[in-house]
Amino acid sequence: MDQALFQYLLRMGDTSLILSHRLSELTGHGPALEEDLAMTNVALDLLGQSRLWLTLAGEVEGNSRDEDQLAYLRDAPEFRNYLLAERPNTHYGSVIARQFFFDVWHYFLLKELCSSSDERVAAIAEKSIKEVTYHVRRSSDILVRLGDGTAESHARMQDSVNDAWRFVGELFLDDEITEALAERKVAPLHSQLWPAWLDHVSTTLQESTVALPNPDDAHHRAHRGGVTGRHTEALGYILAEMQHLQRAYPGAVW
Amino acid sequence: MQWLTGVPDPEIPVLSVVDLGLIRRIGWDGSTCVVTITPTYSGCPAMHEISADITSTLQAHGIEDVRIETQLSPAWTTDWMTPEGHAALKGYGIAPPGEKAINISGITRRATDVVVPCPLCGSNHTRLVSHFGSTSCKALYRCNDCREPFDYFKAH
Numbered sequence: 413m414d415q416a417l418f419q420y421l422l423r424m425g426d427t428s429l430i431l432s433h434r435l436s437e438l439t440g441h442g443p444a445l446e447e448d449l450a451m452t453n454v455a456l457d458l459l460g461q462s463r464l465w466l467t468l469a470g471e472v473e474g475n476s477r478d479e480d481q482l483a484y485l486r487d488a489p490e491f492r493n494y495l496l497a498e499r500p501n502t503h504y505g506s507v508i509a510r511q512f513f514f515d516v517w518h519y520f521l522l523k524e525l526c527s528s529s530d531e532r533v534a535a536i537a538e539k540s541i542k543e544v545t546y547h548v549r550r551s552s553d554i555l556v557r558l559g560d561g562t563a564e565s566h567a568r569m570q571d572s573v574n575d576a577w578r579f580v581g582e583l584f585l586d587d588e589i590t591e592a593l594a595e596r597k598v599a600p601l602h603s604q605l606w607p608a609w610l611d612h613v614s615t616t617l618q619e620s621t622v623a624l625p626n627p628d629d630a631h632h633r634a635h636r637g638g639v640t641g642r643h644t645e646a647l648g649y650i651l652a653e654m655q656h657l658q659r660a661y662p663g664a665v666w
Numbered sequence: 667m668q669w670l671t672g673v674p675d676p677e678i679p680v681l682s683v684v685d686l687g688l689i690r691r692i693g694w695d696g697s698t699c700v701v702t703i704t705p706t707y708s709g710c711p712a713m714h715e716i717s718a719d720i721t722s723t724l725q726a727h728g729i730e731d732v733r734i735e736t737q738l739s740p741a742w743t744t745d746w747m748t749p750e751g752h753a754a755l756k757g758y759g760i761a762p763p764g765e766k767a768i769n770i771s772g773i774t775r776r777a778t779d780v781v782v783p784c785p786l787c788g789s790n791h792t793r794l795v796s797h798f799g800s801t802s803c804k805a806l807y808r809c810n811d812c813r814e815p816f817d818y819f820k821a822h
Binding site: 445446449450452453454456457458459460461463464516519531534535536538539540542543545546548549550552553612 | 705707708709710711738739740741742743769773795796797798799800802806820822
């Protein structure tokens with residue numbers, strides 16, 4: 413089994429799955445009808461992408477685990493999502509900051525994955541990036557509107573950006589998995605995505621009048637570990653809700 | 667292929683799966699008819715219905731064994747929608763997608779600088795109300811002249 417590829421596919425699938433679940437928690441709770449629609453639609457896109465990644469992960473693993481078994485029957489330490497995805501929804505500014513940082517990273521990563529030497533990976537990336545381009549344009553747009561809005565929305569947006577900032581460094585870390593895949597040109601080194609990411613983020617923040625946090629503060633060692641299964645307590649609560657049905661009624665289907 | 671023009675999109679019944687440009691190939695594997703489709707949006711819940719509808723339509727025409735295969739690449743684009751599809755959408759009150767599919771080469775914000783003509787009065791004087799509408803494939807607009815809200819089938 414291609415262990416590095418399997419782990420990488422779990423990172424992609426789990427990150428989309430967990431963020432999708434976070435966004436879906438806002439269904440019926442959005443601050444405005446338009447935002448409610450947007451969050452649920454973005455959640456739906458990410459869920460669809462997650463299914464593609466996890467299905468492929470199951471095939472690569474070769475243990476006949478399908479997307480459902482991977483999503484519903486693993487415990488928190490087996491999840492490989494980035495910590496940013498599991499950050500809780502507090503007020504809407506934090507939802508947008510989290511989404512904006514993720515979307516920009518997701519866009520630049522998928523752009524590289526479109527030319528992956530593994531054609532199955534390239535096909536999923538090619539499919540996903542069209543949706544993600546729309547996501548990143550929208551979250552950039554909302555970030556500017558909130559940051560450059562009222563004194564209250566500006567202050568909240570600044571707080572949210574500062575808070576989410578601690579968790580972005582992990583997105584750009586390389587380890588033996590990304591290095592092995594980069595050598596085979598299956599995936600890019602994540603550290604190479606940082607300059608383009610920072611460029612778009614700082615341009616957008618400038619337009620939003622929100623101050624860019626110190627880039628060094630994004631790379632604190634305390635705020636990493638998601639992709640190796642070391643999660644914050646937030647993930648357990650997500651899984652408790654997401655997996656309840658399959659845990660209580662094993663094998664239940666529609 | 668002609669039979670499949672009778673298979674509607676479950677969300678937008680004036681469009682057939684052929685109009686949408688979903689059908690990549692129809693072929694045979696022994697006595698099994700293999701229909702290859704390209705999914706629209708990754709999470710579109712209508713894809714399941716569409717597969718079931720294609721199967722039952724072909725079975726109603728006497729083809730017993732049908733297999734639906736999905737192909738991700740090249741990714742589906744609204745550029746594949748037929749002229750009939752565009753006309754049907756407009757007649758239904760949904761603005762058809764702009765000529766070019768979403769440009770993924772850049773992430774500059776304010777993607778909404780495209781002009782979306784009102785499908786009801788034809789005015790170019792419209793504005794985006796919501797990036798997303800009732801389904802993933804649509805956005806919500808409003809006409810500043812006739813004041814009517816309408817759906818726009820996003821260029822994708």
